[in-house]
Structure formats: C-alpha cells, structure tokens
Amino acid sequence: MSPFARFLWIAPFTVMAILVANRFASDEVKTEAGVVAGTTNADRTVRIFKGVPFAAPPLGDLRWKAPQPMPKWNGVRQADKFGSACLQTNVFGDIYFRDSQPSEDCLTLNIWMPAKPASPKLPVFLWFYGGGFVAGSSSEPRYDGENLAKKGIMVVEPNYRLGVFGFFSHPELTKESGHNSSGNYGLLDQVAALKWVVNNIAAFGGDPGNITIGGESAGSFSVCALMASPVSRDLFQRAIGESGAFFPSRKEGGLTVKPLSESEQFGVKFARSVGAKNLAEMRAKSGDELLQAAARLNRRLAFGPNIDGYFLPSDAATIYGRGEQAHVPLLAGWNADEGKMMVLMSPQKPTSRSFAEQAQQRFGNQAAEFLKLYPPSSCRAMTLSLTPPGNGSTCRTRSAPQPSTPTTSSRCPQPSPVR
Numbered sequence: 001m002s003p004f005a006r007f008l009w010i011a012p013f014t015v016m017a018i019l020v021a022n023r024f025a026s027d028e029v030k031t032e033a034g035v036v037a038g039t040t041n042a043d044r045t046v047r048i049f050k051g052v053p054f055a056a057p058p059l060g061d062l063r064w065k066a067p068q069p070m071p072k073w074n075g076v077r078q079a080d081k082f083g084s085a086c087l088q089t090n091v092f093g094d095i096y097f098r099d100s101q102p103s104e105d106c107l108t109l110n111i112w113m114p115a116k117p118a119s120p121k122l123p124v125f126l127w128f129y130g131g132g133f134v135a136g137s138s139s140e141p142r143y144d145g146e147n148l149a150k151k152g153i154m155v156v157e158p159n160y161r162l163g164v165f166g167f168f169s170h171p172e173l174t175k176e177s178g179h180n181s182s183g184n185y186g187l188l189d190q191v192a193a194l195k196w197v198v199n200n201i202a203a204f205g206g207d208p209g210n211i212t213i214g215g216e217s218a219g220s221f222s223v224c225a226l227m228a229s230p231v232s233r234d235l236f237q238r239a240i241g242e243s244g245a246f247f248p249s250r251k252e253g254g255l256t257v258k259p260l261s262e263s264e265q266f267g268v269k270f271a272r273s274v275g276a277k278n279l280a281e282m283r284a285k286s287g288d289e290l291l292q293a294a295a296r297l298n299r300r301l302a303f304g305p306n307i308d309g310y311f312l313p314s315d316a317a318t319i320y321g322r323g324e325q326a327h328v329p330l331l332a333g334w335n336a337d338e339g340k341m342m343v344l345m346s347p348q349k350p351t352s353r354s355f356a357e358q359a360q361q362r363f364g365n366q367a368a369e370f371l372k373l374y375p376p377s378s379c380r381a382m383t384l385s386l387t388p389p390g391n392g393s394t395c396r397t398r399s400a401p402q403p404s405t406p407t408t409s410s411r412c413p414q415p416s417p418v419r
Helices: 003-026 146-150 163-167 171-176 185-204 218-228 260-273 279-284 287-295 316-321 340-345 352-373 379-385 394-399
Strands: 028-030 035-037 046-053 076-078 108-114 122-128 154-158 206-216 238-242 330-335 407-412
Touching (some): 108 185, 122 185, 122 218, 146 154, 154 185, 163 185, 163 287, 171 260, 171 279, 206 218, 218 316, 260 287
Parallel strands (some): 035 076, 122 154, 122 206, 206 238, 238 330, 330 407
Antiparallel strands (some): 028 035, 108 154
16 A cells, blocks of 8 residues: 555544544533533543633622622633632742732632543532632642542632632622622632532533532631521532631631621721722722732731621621531541641741740640640740641531531641651
C-alpha cells in the first residue's frame, strides 16, 4: 500500500478519534440558565466544569443585594476556566488562586465528578472555602476536588462575596431589602449556590437529595450558620465543619457576630469615611476604592456576619439551644495545636508575662493550676500550650443534646512544624 493510500485509510479513524476525544472533553450539560461545556483532568478520569455562574453578577445596583437569578444565555458557555475570585486584598500569605484577577463579578462555582460514575446519582459534597470572610476562592489548589471525584463523589465549590462587598450593612440597604435586613450577602450567596445545586445538579448526574455541606475555618462557620438559618437548613442532608463554629467557645474568643443595628452604625461610619452621603454614592464608588478603605480597618477583618433577623433570626447559640437548627448528621473537628497559627502570625512575640496573662484571662481562678502543668519554660511551650483546638467542636457540643442530630467529632494529629 502506498503512503498516500495508507494516509487515506488512517485519516478517517484519526479524525473520528479526535472528535470523540473533544466530545468527551466538552460534554455539554443543560442548566436552568443555559448549556455549559466542561473539560477533563489530564488522564480523563474526572470531568470538570469551571466558572459556572449560579447567580447574576453583583454589579451596579446589585452590589449589596441578595443574589439574583442568572439571566439565561444562548448557545454553549465554555466552562473550562475558573471564574474570578471575589474582590479581596492579600490578607494571608498562603492563598494561591488559579483564576484571573479578583473581581466583583465572581458568583460562579466549579464541579468535579468521575468521568465514569458507578451510580446514576452521585453523592454531592458542597465545599465552602475559609479565609475569615475576607479572603479565599474556589480555585485554590488545596481545595481541588479531583481526588474526591476519583472516589465517586461529586464536588461543588462556589465563590461567595467577601469583606465589605459581602458583609456591609446600612440602614438604606435594610429598608430596600424587602426583608428588613442587610449584610450577610456572602452567606446569602452560599444559599443561592445551595439552591442552584438542588435545582441543577441532577443534570450533571448528582443526587439533589444527598447533599453534604462542608467547610474549613470561615467555611466551617458558614456550615454552622447554614444549619441555623431558616432559609437554608432544609436544603442539605449532612454537614462537616473543620475548625470553626458560628459562636465563640469561650467569652473572650471565637467569632463575634454583631446585631444588625451595630453593623448598620458601623456601615454608616464607613460610608462617611469614604465621602459617601448615601447608598447611591456608595454604589457609585469603585470596587478598588472600597476595598482599600476597608483594608485599612482592623487588620482588614472589620466586616463580617451579623444577626440580621432574616438569614439569622437570632444568634446561633440561641437557635441551637432551642433545637431549631437543621437536624442532620454532623462531623465537626479540628487539627492538633492549630491555634498556634494565631501566635505565629501575631506581631507580638510571646513572653513569660504575656503567657501568664493569657492563662489568667482564659482560665481565671484555675490559671495557677494551668501554669503548674504548662510552665512557660520556652518559646515553644508558649507557642503551643495556649493554643486552643479551635472551636470546630462547638457545633457538636451545641448539637449533641438534640437526639435527632447525630454528631461526631474528629481531630487530625498533624505533627507540629514548630520546634
């Protein structure tokens, strides 16, 4: 057979193989808003849909509003690149993004699933990133869903608004909201992502009746909040919280969740600080101007969740105490000595005196007994001994009295790098 004849014989099969491979790589799925085409991992064992919008871009008049439905689009939307992270500054040094520059247009999610699922209905794991409600993204490599997808789990990771864009309260916002509340937009983004999953995930092969929510740090705070909120607690069947709860485990620590009135007052002061007399002028400000102004406040952690009367009708401790939270199986845990990060990140070097002062503050009349057991004999002791196990177990202890809420705790004994 001549080379030319051999080419004519092989060419159709080559073209067919390329077409099949491309079809496998794109694999179109129809959502409520339109058709998306995904991609695969390197060895084609995992299908991936990146940057899928679950709500309209919160721009212009939608800045500081509850997430709105994504407008429908025509044709096929390519879902092969991560969407932008939500607008933020570089608060922590260990966050790396695989997307383009942060933007206010950020309400997208990523989906990982096995290319050849063993079941027509895959269990769904919806993960919320950490970052103190001021940083983070669903494109972070440490949250990549590929490995879980290889084990037969569908992983969904949404972005949610952060900092001043996710948690700014103001009386004018409260008045226009329709539910007499403001702030908590980042948490409402999470609810919107949950609802999107319930309504769309079956088209991808996921089971909308088998959703586990999970998160780490602020993501774990979010899990506790979603369990407590009447607008979200019926949207999932299981929960996992890693190193964080939505109420402090002791009076002097944990996340402080302010009442709406206090958050509104702070919002008014912030608006004045940037020269805005009203909400319209605030919405006219550039995102970068607001971001930089917020970054100068309280180590950039000034904006966070509040008890708004809508997403949270009361504080989470009260909701859990009354047994009004979602009664779903909960796994809550922490890492050994994880609180040492706060000591290492503090600008103040630990001393014997500061160690004793913290012991007194934390343990009161039992401080002397604590210091006998953990004398501040070295910097390492001071770094490790007063670091709490986080309040990741707080959700468990709050939920445990409810017999209809199965709870389990976990602890990861990762060896400390501090020597």
